[in-house]
Amino acid sequence: MDGEEAPPGALNLADYAPAGARTVDCFRRIRKIGEGTYGEVFEAMDIITGERAALKKIKLDDGKEGFPRQILREIKLLKKLDHENIIRLKEIVVSPGTAHGAGGSDDYMYRGDIYMVFEYMDHDLKKVLHHSTPSQVKYYMEQLLKGLHYCHVNNVLHRDIKGANLLISGGGKLLKLADFGLARPFTRDGSFTNHVITLWYRPPELLLGATNYAEAVDIWSVGCIFAEFLLRKPLFPGRTEQEQLSKIFELCGFPNEENWPGVSKLPLYKTIRPTTPTKRRLRDIFHNFDSHAVDLIDRMLILNPTERISAHDALCAAYFITKM
Numbered sequence: 001m002d003g004e005e006a007p008p009g010a011l012n013l014a015d016y017a018p019a020g021a022r023t024v025d026c027f028r029r030i031r032k033i034g035e036g037t038y039g040e041v042f043e044a045m046d047i048i049t050g051e052r053a054a055l056k057k058i059k060l061d062d063g064k065e066g067f068p069r070q071i072l073r074e075i076k077l078l079k080k081l082d083h084e085n086i087i088r089l090k091e092i093v094v095s096p097g098t099a100h101g102a103g104g105s106d107d108y109m110y111r112g113d114i115y116m117v118f119e120y121m122d123h124d125l126k127k128v129l130h131h132s133t134p135s136q137v138k139y140y141m142e143q144l145l146k147g148l149h150y151c152h153v154n155n156v157l158h159r160d161i162k163g164a165n166l167l168i169s170g171g172g173k174l175l176k177l178a179d180f181g182l183a184r185p186f187t188r189d190g191s192f193t194n195h196v197i198t199l200w201y202r203p204p205e206l207l208l209g210a211t212n213y214a215e216a217v218d219i220w221s222v223g224c225i226f227a228e229f230l231l232r233k234p235l236f237p238g239r240t241e242q243e244q245l246s247k248i249f250e251l252c253g254f255p256n257e258e259n260w261p262g263v264s265k266l267p268l269y270k271t272i273r274p275t276t277p278t279k280r281r282l283r284d285i286f287h288n289f290d291s292h293a294v295d296l297i298d299r300m301l302i303l304n305p306t307e308r309i310s311a312h313d314a315l316c317a318a319y320f321i322t323k324m
């Protein structure tokens with residue numbers, strides 16, 4: 001759990017898996033493909049349509065605490081998002097004999113298992129991150145930014161962009177943004193938890209304790225992935241939050257009121273010590289790479305989040321306009 005309150009009354013599983021919803025018996029299980037925080041993921045076949053699907057089984061704590069609110073938030077967001085570069089949640093199915101509705105709308109309880117049914121994807125980006133060709137990198141980056149731009153236009157922050165959450169299909173040509181388990185709707189003046197985004201892809205504002213943040217947090221993660229594509233190794237592989245910040249500062253320079261107005265007011269600013277060199281030298285590590293690609297990475301990995309490029313502007317960058 002990320003410790004954030006879900007909107008009261010807005011989340012009710014009955015809206016998504018009404019009485020009469022299909023049961024999991026409509027699917028033939030093929031193999032287990034993954035294990036997530038909230039349960040196992042299976043490859044399965046829809047017996048009626050013959051379509052392949054990924055079934056995410058939601059672990060319920062014996063109904064003691066009801067349905068995990070974070071999962072309800074994920075379902076609600078995914079039902080709202082409809083874009084070719086975002087994983088499609090096709091339906092919610094239940095185990096046979098599942099009890100539907102044991103109380104008022106707020107304490108709606110299930111006693112069986114619940115499954116989220118997703119379109120099936122062949123693999124994730126992590127597997128191809130370190131051996132993709134320049135043209136593959138370009139079309140993966142374009143699709144990632146298109147999916148993310150759509151999220152941001154709809155006021156949704158993904159907050160966990162990393163290779164394992166970017167799924168690939170269509171003979172390696174189609175990329176979709178997946179795992180909305182940490183995603184949330186946002187408002188400009190909102191205050192959110194900073195305990196999100198896997199460490200290597202986490203932006204400096206979150207590492208410095210910011211709770212009022214916006215779309216730029218996702219762009220930082222995209223910049224780290226873009227750099228990883230080119231370098232064929234993670235850009236900032238920190239083992240602790242402190243080490244993560246040091247690695248960022250070594251390449252992006254040390255933050256101060258000049259390059260990032262307001263940074264000294266962030267909760268953890270006083271705990272950090274300048275690293276040497278203190279000047280930005282990010283571009284120096286990219287030798288012999290497409291200069292348009294390096295320009296774009298440089299604009300995604302700006303310390304000050306208000307100066308970081310948006311998904312929309314990134315899609316208009318010279319990198320995407322020039323042909324391979």
Ligand SMILES: Nc1ncnc2c1ncn2[C@@H]1O[C@H](COP(=O)(O)OP(=O)(O)OP(=O)(O)O)[C@@H](O)[C@H]1O
Pocket residue numbers: 033034035036037038039041054056087118119120121122123124164165167178179180181
């Ligand atoms: N639609 C899909 N098609 C194929 N494989 C999938 C699909 N969705 C998820 N998977 C596989 O299952 C794994 C776990 O899924 P997912 O990340 O959604 O679960 P999670 O509980 O949120 O995981 P985590 O704890 O890592 O955040 C993924 O890394 C991926 O390998």
